Amino acid sequence: MNQYSLIKKIFILTVVIFGFIFALPNVVKLPSFMPSKTVKLGLDLQGGAHLLLQVDEKSVMKEFYDGLGDTVRAKLRSEKIGYKKISSDSNNLSVTISNESQIEKARKVTKSIVEDLSIADNKNVITYKLNDFGINNKLLDIVEQTIEVIRRRVDATGTQEPLIQRQGNNRIVVQLPGVENPNEIKSLLGRTAKLSFHLEDSTGLKSPSTIRTIDEDGNILILKRRAYLTGKNLLDAQPSYNNNLPVVSFRFDSSGARKFGRLTSLNVGKRIVIMLDGKVISSPVVNEPILGGSGVISGNFSIEEVNELSILLRAGALPAPLSVVEERTVGPGLGADSIASGKMASVLGLLFVVLFMFFAYRLFGLYANIALAINMVLILSVLTILQATLTLPGIAGIVLTIGMAVDANVLIFERIREEYNSGSKLHTALEKGFNSAFTTILDANITGLIAGIILYVFGTGPIQGFAVTLSIGIVTSMFSAIMITRWILISWVIRKNPTELPKGF
Amino acid sequence: MNLLPNSNFNFMSKTRLFFFTSLFLLISTVGLLTFKGINYGIDFSGGILIEVKVKDGVTISDVRKKISSLKRFDSSLQEFGSSQDILIRSSVNDIELNQAVELIKNTINEQVVEFRRVEIVGPVIGEELKKYAFYAVIFALLAMMMYIWIRFEWQYGVGALIALFHDVLITIGFVSLLDIEFGLSVLAAILTIAGYSINDTVVIFDRVRENFSKHKKKEYEEIFNLSINQSLNRTIMTSLTTLVALITLYLFGGEVISGFTLAMIIGVVIGTYSSNFVAVPVLLLLKPNRGAIEEFIDPVKAKFFEKEQND
Numbered sequence: 148m149n150q151y152s153l154i155k156k157i158f159i160l161t162v163v164i165f166g167f168i169f170a171l172p173n174v175v176k177l178p179s180f181m182p183s184k185t186v187k188l189g190l191d192l193q194g195g196a197h198l199l200l201q202v203d204e205k206s207v208m209k210e211f212y213d214g215l216g217d218t219v220r221a222k223l224r225s226e227k228i229g230y231k232k233i234s235s236d237s238n239n240l241s242v243t244i245s246n247e248s249q250i251e252k253a254r255k256v257t258k259s260i261v262e263d264l265s266i267a268d269n270k271n272v273i274t275y276k277l278n279d280f281g282i283n284n285k286l287l288d289i290v291e292q293t294i295e296v297i298r299r300r301v302d303a304t305g306t307q308e309p310l311i312q313r314q315g316n317n318r319i320v321v322q323l324p325g326v327e328n329p330n331e332i333k334s335l336l337g338r339t340a341k342l343s344f345h346l347e348d349s350t351g352l353k354s355p356s357t358i359r360t361i362d363e364d365g366n367i368l369i370l371k372r373r374a375y376l377t378g379k380n381l382l383d384a385q386p387s388y389n390n391n392l393p394v395v396s397f398r399f400d401s402s403g404a405r406k407f408g409r410l411t412s413l414n415v416g417k418r419i420v421i422m423l424d425g426k427v428i429s430s431p432v433v434n435e436p437i438l439g440g441s442g443v444i445s446g447n448f449s450i451e452e453v454n455e456l457s458i459l460l461r462a463g464a465l466p467a468p469l470s471v472v473e474e475r476t477v478g479p480g481l482g483a484d485s486i487a488s489g490k491m492a493s494v495l496g497l498l499f500v501v502l503f504m505f506f507a508y509r510l511f512g513l514y515a516n517i518a519l520a521i522n523m524v525l526i527l528s529v530l531t532i533l534q535a536t537l538t539l540p541g542i543a544g545i546v547l548t549i550g551m552a553v554d555a556n557v558l559i560f561e562r563i564r565e566e567y568n569s570g571s572k573l574h575t576a577l578e579k580g581f582n583s584a585f586t587t588i589l590d591a592n593i594t595g596l597i598a599g600i601i602l603y604v605f606g607t608g609p610i611q612g613f614a615v616t617l618s619i620g621i622v623t624s625m626f627s628a629i630m631i632t633r634w635i636l637i638s639w640v641i642r643k644n645p646t647e648l649p650k651g652f
Numbered sequence: 653m654n655l656l657p658n659s660n661f662n663f664m665s666k667t668r669l670f671f672f673t674s675l676f677l678l679i680s681t682v683g684l685l686t687f688k689g690i691n692y693g694i695d696f697s698g699g700i701l702i703e704v705k706v707k708d709g710v711t712i713s714d715v716r717k718k719i720s721s722l723k724r725f726d727s728s729l730q731e732f733g734s735s736q737d738i739l740i741r742s743s744v745n746d747i748e749l750n751q752a753v754e755l756i757k758n759t760i761n762e763q764v765v766e767f768r769r770v771e772i773v774g775p776v777i778g779e780e781l782k783k784y785a786f787y788a789v790i791f792a793l794l795a796m797m798m799y800i801w802i803r804f805e806w807q808y809g810v811g812a813l814i815a816l817f818h819d820v821l822i823t824i825g826f827v828s829l830l831d832i833e834f835g836l837s838v839l840a841a842i843l844t845i846a847g848y849s850i851n852d853t854v855v856i857f858d859r860v861r862e863n864f865s866k867h868k869k870k871e872y873e874e875i876f877n878l879s880i881n882q883s884l885n886r887t888i889m890t891s892l893t894t895l896v897a898l899i900t901l902y903l904f905g906g907e908v909i910s911g912f913t914l915a916m917i918i919g920v921v922i923g924t925y926s927s928n929f930v931a932v933p934v935l936l937l938l939k940p941n942r943g944a945i946e947e948f949i950d951p952v953k954a955k956f957f958e959k960e961q962n963d
Binding site for chain 2: 191199201327328330333470471472473474475476477478480481484485488489491492495496499500503504507539540542543546547549550551553554557558561564565583586587590591592593594595597598599601602604605606607609610613614617
């Protein structure tokens with residue numbers, strides 16, 4: 148076996164030294180000029196809540212087609228095209244034109260309202276439907292907006308380091324480290340918080356332009372469907388007190404203030420209806436014009452409700468309703484127990500494997516154990532550098548790696564013994580052992596990596612954590628079991644110039 | 653320590669035994685899956701899971717009484733590691749999952765020291781995870797087979813694939829038999845087993861390929877026996893170190909991953925068996941082309957041989 152070249156030695160040493168430096172902060176605190184990052188723990192180890200939220204695709208689409216209907220209606224009116232009916236649901240918008248001869252014209256003028264729209268007509272009915280590309284874009288857009296609102300709402304609760312990101316095309320992952328009981332946040336996220344100001348309909352008749360509902364005291368109330376003002380114009384909302392009752396005080400932006408001023412000036416003595424998510428929360432009678440752009444919402448609120456409502460109004464409305472489709476919460480007790488048992492299992496697993504290797508291969512086993520120890524350090528440092536999340540299954544992956552990492556050395560040692568027993572000189576046996584085991588090790592580990600990568604791609608959360616440690620372990624174990632062990636063996640050969648295998652091998 | 657010095661077992665004379673053993677295990681698996689089924693965890697079935705640590709003196713039946721007094725849904729309770737730790741599971745269908753969790757939490761609040769874990773998986777998610785799980789397994793197996801096919805020849809790929817399906821199916825059989833809860837982590841265990849098993853298979857196939865070019869006169873049976881025997885020490889050593897690590901994990905790693913570890917332990921044993929006694933007999937059946945092997949010189953190895961000659 149030839150001595151390693153200087154470059155190779157420097158390379159190996161550099162990797163090992165950097166490995167140690169980056170792994171060290173996990174054990175002791177280093178001076179400030181040294182790395183300070185530690186391994187990032189998954190929610191299952193540090194405790195916390197993982198929520199998967201789903202945007203209600205149907206209501207997104209329904210709202211889109213409703214809005215489209217309004218635009219089409221306005222267009223047809225301005226082009227003086229008569230229509231009988233405009234109806235929308237979550238799948239499409241259909242418009243019935245009064246006079247079949249005008250259908251071509253109607254098609255033409257409404258064609259370019261929105262992109263990615265497919266338009267079909269049948270006799271005097273035109274159907275508008277967003278194509279898949281358009282639907283996807285629409286959803287992505289809504290999800291992005293939703294993430295912004297969620298972030299503002301979660302921040303308002305004071306949660307540290309929340310992780311909020313899109314998953315797929317209609318889902319959002321929210322991870323809340325340290326949150327033991329996510330109920331408060333769940334109820335915050337579960338509300339759309341669409342605020343709107345309406346006028347009472349004085350005719351008292353039911354018609355397409357009115358809504359019949361009940362007010363906060365349970366009395367029947369008819370109000371104008373069209374919202375005069377919405378929560379979009381709100382600048383601020385804070386909990387406060389009015390006549391010793393908890394209320395939400397709010398302030399509009401300048402255009403909102405103007406509209407609100409006009410609304411209250413023109414309707415003194417009438418009722419203004421404030422609705423939240425389709426329910427009347429307050430319907431006060433206007434005593435005098437409110438020109439400053441601020442006011443209070445008083446209902447039968449508790450202090451908690453006022454706090455929550457303020458947060459919701461400040462953070463803005465969700466563009467579409469959300470539902471929690473998956474939740475995984477781990478308490479701090481279980482997390483701590485998992486870390487403790489994970490440490491215990493890793494240390495004992497390492498100990499047993501080290502003893503086993505030593506008894507099986509004695510001196511060479513000791514060499515393999517040095518490589519194994521370096522491997523552990525490297526896994527820890529790569530995890531730290533990549534800031535990959537360490538989960539409980541991830542720890543299992545490390546323990547498994549301990550067991551499997553020695554495989555490369557076992558393969559090499561068995562080969563060496565075989566070559567030696569079949570009459571090769573020790574030097575040749577060592578050389579051949581490494582060389583013929585190499586491809587086998589490579590093939591075997593690449594297939595292992597395939598499993599790791601597929602686990603990562605298809606897995607979620609903790610499973611990905613497992614895939615990461617397993618894959619890192621495979622790569623680092625090849626480095627340590629082949630390059631480092633070989634180096635140690637070369638040094639042994641040079642130092643002792645042995646002619647036979649060590650005792651007990 | 654040389655476990656089996658110069659072992660020379662005639663494994664290839666026992667192929668019928670191996671065949672019937674595997675067949676028995678596979679049929680048992682099919683039987684178990686048909687008649688007993690799999691205990692799907694909430695990852696796949698959807699539902700709720702709550703792990704609680706109860707106060708001193710509170711027993712599992714106290715908690716059960718409280719929950720059944722709700723009369724709202726069926727739930728199953730089990731002790732989890734100790735009598736103070738209780739796992740509550742329910743596949744609620746008539747009320748919303750989130751509400752069900754709230755209801756249970758409020759009902760047993762005074763009996764509980766800590767809510768250690770709460771998991772809610774909506775039915776849609778459960779179905780999706782099932783689908784992904786299926787794809788993941790199929791993908792992984794095919795990808796591994798492709799790799800073997802590229803590195804060796806198609807007969808080896810087929811042998812490896814059969815061994816892999818064998819391992820995955822029989823492990824699932826054991827999961828059913830031992831009533832291990834089949835969730836995402838057990839799925840991860842199964843894929844890891846596939847990785848481990850193919851690792852083992854590759855080691856032996858590599859030997860077979862090498863022996864084909866070394867011993868041109870020997871019969872297939874002799875080559876296969878020789879290859880398995882030559883690798884036997886390594887096979888045993890590696891299985892043992894892996895099993896030692898896994899058993900430690902099973903004993904000390906905590907309840908949460910015990911199902912995962914148990915599946916892995918079983919899988920390592922089956923994977924080791926199949927690499928030797930399923931994958932190789934398949935080669936015996938398919939008789940890979942020995943001539944082609946001689947022409948096919950592994951590029952990585954070739955480089956080393958070149959170097960050796962220069963030395």
